[in-house]
Amino acid sequence: MSTKQDDYPDLHKVLILTQRPRRPGPLSASLTLGWRALLKIKYVPEQLFDVTAFPVIFLLMFTYLFGGAIAGSTGEYLDFVLPGILVMSVTMITMYTGMDLNKDIQKGIFDRLRTLPFWRPAALVGALLVDAVRYLLASTIMITLGYILGFRPGNGFGGLALGVLLLLIFAFSLSWIWTFLSLVVRTEKALMGISMLILFPLTFLSSVLVDTSTMPEWLQSIVDVNPITLVVDAVRGWVHGTVTNQEIYTVLIVSLGIIVVFAPLTMYKYRNKN
Amino acid sequence: MSKSNVSDDFAIEAVNLVKKFGDLRVVDGISLKVPRGSIYGFLGPNGAGKTTTIKMLATLLRPDEGSARVMGFDLTNDANHVRQCISLTGQFASVDEDLSGLENLILIARLVGFSRKGALSRAKDLLKAFDLEDAAKRQVKKYSGGMRRRIDIAASIVTSPDLLFLDEPTTGLDPRSRNQVWDIIRALVRNGTTVFLTTQYLEEADQLADRIGVIDHGKLIAEGTSKELKASVGAGRLTVHMNTVEDLAKARRILQEMTDDQVEIDERLLRLVVHIANHIDAATAISRLVTENLQISDFSMGQPSLDEVFLTLTGKTTGQSESNEEVSNVDQAG
Numbered sequence: 361m362s363t364k365q366d367d368y369p370d371l372h373k374v375l376i377l378t379q380r381p382r383r384p385g386p387l388s389a390s391l392t393l394g395w396r397a398l399l400k401i402k403y404v405p406e407q408l409f410d411v412t413a414f415p416v417i418f419l420l421m422f423t424y425l426f427g428g429a430i431a432g433s434t435g436e437y438l439d440f441v442l443p444g445i446l447v448m449s450v451t452m453i454t455m456y457t458g459m460d461l462n463k464d465i466q467k468g469i470f471d472r473l474r475t476l477p478f479w480r481p482a483a484l485v486g487a488l489l490v491d492a493v494r495y496l497l498a499s500t501i502m503i504t505l506g507y508i509l510g511f512r513p514g515n516g517f518g519g520l521a522l523g524v525l526l527l528l529i530f531a532f533s534l535s536w537i538w539t540f541l542s543l544v545v546r547t548e549k550a551l552m553g554i555s556m557l558i559l560f561p562l563t564f565l566s567s568v569l570v571d572t573s574t575m576p577e578w579l580q581s582i583v584d585v586n587p588i589t590l591v592v593d594a595v596r597g598w599v600h601g602t603v604t605n606q607e608i609y610t611v612l613i614v615s616l617g618i619i620v621v622f623a624p625l626t627m628y629k630y631r632n633k634n
Numbered sequence: 635m636s637k638s639n640v641s642d643d644f645a646i647e648a649v650n651l652v653k654k655f656g657d658l659r660v661v662d663g664i665s666l667k668v669p670r671g672s673i674y675g676f677l678g679p680n681g682a683g684k685t686t687t688i689k690m691l692a693t694l695l696r697p698d699e700g701s702a703r704v705m706g707f708d709l710t711n712d713a714n715h716v717r718q719c720i721s722l723t724g725q726f727a728s729v730d731e732d733l734s735g736l737e738n739l740i741l742i743a744r745l746v747g748f749s750r751k752g753a754l755s756r757a758k759d760l761l762k763a764f765d766l767e768d769a770a771k772r773q774v775k776k777y778s779g780g781m782r783r784r785i786d787i788a789a790s791i792v793t794s795p796d797l798l799f800l801d802e803p804t805t806g807l808d809p810r811s812r813n814q815v816w817d818i819i820r821a822l823v824r825n826g827t828t829v830f831l832t833t834q835y836l837e838e839a840d841q842l843a844d845r846i847g848v849i850d851h852g853k854l855i856a857e858g859t860s861k862e863l864k865a866s867v868g869a870g871r872l873t874v875h876m877n878t879v880e881d882l883a884k885a886r887r888i889l890q891e892m893t894d895d896q897v898e899i900d901e902r903l904l905r906l907v908v909h910i911a912n913h914i915d916a917a918t919a920i921s922r923l924v925t926e927n928l929q930i931s932d933f934s935m936g937q938p939s940l941d942e943v944f945l946t947l948t949g950k951t952t953g954q955s956e957s958n959e960e961v962s963n964v965d966q967a968g
């Protein structure tokens with residue numbers, strides 16, 4: 361048996377650390393964890409496939425599938441549907457936040473992070489910051505492709521940018537629902553199932569693809585209170601210059617409401633996860 | 635030495651810890667004291683409640699009953715202070731396997747408050763100390779089992795914790811890697827860190843721990859130094875394989891004269907097992923068999939296995955058949 365000190369000559373040196381650094385601030389901790397998420401993209405760039413493929417496929421599919429039937433011409437329909445599909449794609453991508461966290465939980469790194477003395481929400485905020493990058497990427501790809509196909513924002517690029525910003529805020533709030541679920545649901549598959557179950561009806565029973573005024577009245581009353589409809593209407597409004605203050609405030613209030621409910625729930629579950 | 639082990643305080647003082655999952659009392663009233671600067675070995679079979687106990691002591695799980703002070707701070711009311719002095723190396727890789735070793739260490743160094751530059755240099759020092767420099771830029775998922783364990787432990791001592799929890803640090807490692815990990819643990823303790831480790835191997839607890847607690851079904855069923863524990867179990871056993879059935883019978887008679895215990899005999903394997911106090915008695919026994927001209931094909935002296943500890947302590951087996959018989963295995967040619 362080798363118990364001599366010289367097996368690890370440098371070990372002694374690293375162990376004599378008299379000073380313990382002060383715990384990092386919330387921002388620094390969040391950015392560090394955001395950096396971690398970015399590194400993961402570096403190693404597994406394929407995970408960006410969803411972010412890039414979703415928007416492209418959706419846009420092409422809906423424009424050419426429904427364009428003629430619904431709006432008479434694809435060009436006109438593109439102007440209408442692009443903001444909708446933008447919201448739909450980004451909303452779908454928010455699911456991944458929950459899945460990444462769920463994967464962490466199943467591995468030891470989750471426990472390690474929870475024993476470190478940094479600001480607790482940073483683990484989630486950091487991941488969400490990087491998600492914002494993904495959402496932005498998806499939006500950029502879709503808008504670029506749309507532009508090539510003939511999409512022209514009626515309100516110029518300023519309106520478009522503000523529309524995207526509003527969407528990012530909503531997506532950020534939505535992510536808290538998935539992070540919460542990922543702490544409650546045991547497996548990744550179950551999480552995926554539940555997320556889909558929530559998202560599919562929400563996105564399709566909305567104004568993403570069609571104007572709600574064409575729907576039967578009973579359906580219209582459901583669709584009009586769907587948060588996705590609210591977001592789509594506001595984003596579409598920004599893009600084409602018809603947005604009202606009320607539409608903007610509604611989206612902001614809905615987003616804030618989601619955060620106020622789900623952020624504390626998530627943090628509670630995060631602290632007390634078995 | 636920088637650590638505050640001047641006082642005779644305890645690193646861990648747990649009183650009656652209980653954790654329930656549903657109706658199951660997975661940890662069922664554990665009380666223990668771990669002196670600062672010592673190694674405490676927590677020994678138990680699969681599902682005994684080792685990990686659950688560690689998670690409670692490391693602030694990851696809230697105890698349902700009982701209380702504990704860890705490094706002088708109350709576990710539930712002062713969790714943040716506890717977190718500042720402890721570190722946990724979980725049972726399963728507790729670093730991010732997608733990241734490289736270097737990135738993992740930088741990540742943790744940043745999260746405990748090192749500056750950008752400080753984190754980088756600390757990470758590099760640690761990699762050097764753990765002999766992982768060559769693998770610094772490789773993703774941890776591409777590490778071998780031994781390297782993984784080392785990076786896990788390196789990640790745990792980024793701030794040289796006062797108390798380090800190691801959950802089964804050597805399970806699944808080959809003897810060489812296992813020895814490396816043992817050396818690291820000893821070095822940590824020499825520098826004043828208190829170590830609380832779990833293991834399924836009596837030998838490991840024996841080699842490392844100052845005190846050993848044996849846990850089964852969430853209860854501490856024995857506690858003491860390894861000497862005390864082994865005395866209660868019986869020191870070890872001698873296994874002898876003979877060449878012929880006749881010799882087996884003769885050998886059994888001879889061995890039986892030397893002990894009060896029943897000699898176990900297996901005629902199919904031509905094997906005898908006898909509990910024996912120490913190596914000198916074992917040597918005497920073997921030499922008597924040789925003097926009688928009996929044909930021994932092989933013999934070995936082993937420590938009591940975990941199975942035997944359990945058998946003695948609880949009156950039942952663990953259902954595992956692992957034993958540490960390779961301690962002094964000798965092959966005899968004719």
Ligand SMILES: Nc1ncnc2c1ncn2[C@@H]1O[C@H](COP(=O)(O)OP(=O)(O)OP(=O)(O)O)[C@@H](O)[C@H]1O
Nearest residue numbers: 634655660678679680681682683684685686687725
């Ligand atoms: N989150 C949980 N929910 C329900 N039961 C659990 C949970 N975690 C552990 N258990 C159960 O508690 C018991 C003790 O588990 P624990 O992980 O503490 O054992 P262990 O001694 O570490 O075992 P091993 O040697 O296999 O790691 C097991 O029966 C396990 O199934």
Ligand SMILES: [Mg+2]
Nearest residue numbers: 684685725801
């Ligand atoms: Mg365990």
